[in-house]
Amino acid sequence: MLRDITLGQYFPGSSVIHNLDPRTKLVVVFVYIVLLFVGNSFVSYIVLGALLAACIAASGIKLKMLLRGIKPVIIILIFTAVLNIFFTPGTPVFTLWRISVTYEGLRMAAYLIIRIVMLITGTLLLTYTTSPLALTDGLEALMRPLKKIKVPVHELTMMMSIALKFIPILIEETDKIMSAQKARGADFETGNLIQKAKAMMPLLIPLFISSLRRAEELAMAMESRCYHGDDGRTRMKQLVFAGRDYAAFALTAVTAAVMITLAVFGF
Amino acid sequence: MNAMNQGLIRTEDLTYYYNEADRMMPLPVLRGVDLEIEQGTFTAILGHNGSGKSTLAKHFNAILLPEGGRVLVDGMDTRNEALVIDIRRRIGMVFQNPDNQIVANVVEEDVAFAPENLGFPPDEIRRRVDEALKLVGMYEFREHAPHLLSGGQKQRVAIAGVLAMRPKCIVFDEPTAMLDPQGRDDVVKIIRRLRDNGDVTVVLITHHMRETIDADRIIVMNDGQIVMDGTPKDVFKNVERLKEIGLAAPETTELLYELNKTGMDLPLDALSVEECASVIYSAFSAEVRR
Numbered sequence: 210m211l212r213d214i215t216l217g218q219y220f221p222g223s224s225v226i227h228n229l230d231p232r233t234k235l236v237v238v239f240v241y242i243v244l245l246f247v248g249n250s251f252v253s254y255i256v257l258g259a260l261l262a263a264c265i266a267a268s269g270i271k272l273k274m275l276l277r278g279i280k281p282v283i284i285i286l287i288f289t290a291v292l293n294i295f296f297t298p299g300t301p302v303f304t305l306w307r308i309s310v311t312y313e314g315l316r317m318a319a320y321l322i323i324r325i326v327m328l329i330t331g332t333l334l335l336t337y338t339t340s341p342l343a344l345t346d347g348l349e350a351l352m353r354p355l356k357k358i359k360v361p362v363h364e365l366t367m368m369m370s371i372a373l374k375f376i377p378i379l380i381e382e383t384d385k386i387m388s389a390q391k392a393r394g395a396d397f398e399t400g401n402l403i404q405k406a407k408a409m410m411p412l413l414i415p416l417f418i419s420s421l422r423r424a425e426e427l428a429m430a431m432e433s434r435c436y437h438g439d440d441g442r443t444r445m446k447q448l449v450f451a452g453r454d455y456a457a458f459a460l461t462a463v464t465a466a467v468m469i470t471l472a473v474f475g476f
Numbered sequence: 477m478n479a480m481n482q483g484l485i486r487t488e489d490l491t492y493y494y495n496e497a498d499r500m501m502p503l504p505v506l507r508g509v510d511l512e513i514e515q516g517t518f519t520a521i522l523g524h525n526g527s528g529k530s531t532l533a534k535h536f537n538a539i540l541l542p543e544g545g546r547v548l549v550d551g552m553d554t555r556n557e558a559l560v561i562d563i564r565r566r567i568g569m570v571f572q573n574p575d576n577q578i579v580a581n582v583v584e585e586d587v588a589f590a591p592e593n594l595g596f597p598p599d600e601i602r603r604r605v606d607e608a609l610k611l612v613g614m615y616e617f618r619e620h621a622p623h624l625l626s627g628g629q630k631q632r633v634a635i636a637g638v639l640a641m642r643p644k645c646i647v648f649d650e651p652t653a654m655l656d657p658q659g660r661d662d663v664v665k666i667i668r669r670l671r672d673n674g675d676v677t678v679v680l681i682t683h684h685m686r687e688t689i690d691a692d693r694i695i696v697m698n699d700g701q702i703v704m705d706g707t708p709k710d711v712f713k714n715v716e717r718l719k720e721i722g723l724a725a726p727e728t729t730e731l732l733y734e735l736n737k738t739g740m741d742l743p744l745d746a747l748s749v750e751e752c753a754s755v756i757y758s759a760f761s762a763e764v765r766r
Contacts, residue, residue: 219581221619341581374581377623423576429539430577433569434590434637435561445588445601 218377219340225453226268226338231347233454237461238335244468245324245331253471254323260464261331270337278333279326286325293318341373343446350448363439371427379420386415483512484550484645484677485536485567491544492531505531507700508545515644518671518678520688520708523697524722529681532697533647536679537567550644565594568638568646572653574630575623583625583633584609584618590641601640608639612666628659635666645677646670652684660684685712685726689747696723709745728752 221227226234241257248254265272279286299313336344345366352362387397390411397408492506505528513519523529534540535547538554547554549563568590571577580586584605591601609615612632622630631651638646648667652660664687670676671690680687688694694711696704698721704711712718715725715733724730728749732742735756746755 219621221582221621340585342585370581371579374579377621378575381623423573426571426573426576427579429534430569430571430634431579431589432539433537433564433571434579435564435593435641436589437561437593441595443592443595443597443601445585445592445598445605447598 218337220270220274220337221340222269222338224267224269224338226264226334228451228453229457230448230450230454231339231343232350232448233450233457234335234339235344235347235351237457238331240461240465241331242328244465245327247468247472249320249472250475253468254320254327256464256467256471258323258327260460261327261334264334265330268334268338270334274337275330275333278329282325282329286322290318290322293321341370345370345373346444346446346448363442375420375423378423379416382419383412383416386412484515485511485513485679486548487511487532487535487542487545488548489545490532490535490542490547492528492535492540493543505700506535509700509702511695511702513645513677513679515677516674517692518680518690519693519695520691521679521681521695521697522683522685522688522723524683527697527721528700529697530649533569533649533679533681536645536647537564537569539569561594565590565641566644568641568643570631570635570638570646570648570651572650574627574634574654577634578622578630578637581621582618583614583620583622586622586633587618587636587640590637594641604640604642605636608636609633611639611669612636613662626659627655628662631655631659631663632666635663639676643676645679647679647681649681650683651680652682652687683723685724689726696721708747712747713744715744732756 241260244257248257265275294310294314294317295308297311297314297317299311301309301311302315303310339347348369349362349366352360352366356362391397395408395411397405397412400408487509490506490509490511491504494503494505509528509532511532521529521532531540535542535554536549538547538549538560541555550566552559552563554560554563578586579589587605587608588601591604596604605618606615609618612635614629614632614636617625617629617633622633625633635646635651651667652663655663667678667680667687668690671678680691682688689708691708694704694706694708695702696711696718703721704714704717712725712729715729718725725733726747728747728751729744732744732746732752732755736742736744740759742755742759746752
């Protein structure tokens, strides 16, 4: 079950998508998410979907890996879709007892599923093709103006990248503690919700303690390697926009224009 | 003071306490340690758990500051806050758990962490990273994610991360304690290679006797004090004294010691397996001739 969590994983590669500047990717993904909510017709989702499909194809990331990220939200997806189908007023398709399924409801549900699936796939493509450090570097660069109003941008992005780095380690550790507790008769599967929550305690407490210990050791190791915050820190990999970044911006701008036109004219 | 004729690391009457909230009296961890470590040497520090050896090591790069006495690195007092970065770039430190000292999600970006903190230009960082990775034999893995590597490989990346600072000295704090035998061998080989290259001073904290046999000097800690200090041959001869403080001599010495108990008279300072074998062989052949 824990192996399914792929959030924050990075698959190294050398595709065009991998090689885009992280700032470009962040801006493009941001615009893409906004466009997902601008779009309100199947035509517009086909346009955006084509862009996404092209990016996935160019990235060389397997579709299966991207779809795996959707698994954890399937229940929420079905739940909201069902709510939308039954509780949107409009022209009824058919009526069951007193609840009627409407055209508008079906359309809303379909849009919702398309939006969420495309949202997750798009952001996963970002984290799969961008190393967390590059990602946080990109964020740091994009948020640099905020430093002027005393936002600790470097510290925030450093914390983010460390949190991401520790995800696989903590997952592995959770697995280990789980097996150890199971070996001693702990039961994580049966019982009602409250019993299950209680069963998590012998898992969470050791995990929490070991995380604190790890944090302390990491801080020591970072200090030993002369970490002293942002002052005078340089980077091995400088962020430079290349031709492909400008091409990506141009493509995004064109897509945005098409999407907005479609939305305005109601296609 | 003339920096030329004093050791790279020097402690003077170093005292340290852990102030634990649930104790009435502070617990002394180091009681008056005087020590000098020369540039270019390989020093091993031995001691059982709680002997203060790790605490001592953490004073060498100003992670811990003395409660009493002082620590000088290249003549710089570790309590001087303005010098902390200068001290830490001279004395690198490798810890026990590789997972907890790797900062980045890609091998080469992690190795670049220290030179980035020191503010070197990008091309210089790249040069140092490549050099350090080649030195530990992890260059082919430079674009890998650390969590997919084995323990030994991760520890080699951690060593590269310290080497990229080009420190004068590397302190290894039980670097093999969490590794499998293969990983341990690899790390020990790298430590040996660093020592043979001769430009890095090595301080190795361990409780694996095997790893200390080719040290220039062994320091044995017990209860916050230095109890033995000498060449491996001198230190390991005192099998009984080592046992008293909860340490075992290397297997070779142990074997010779046990043989002596049966009435033989073998020298205890044959440390390597080959030496030990030849000592026993010649003793037996002398017996046969008689």
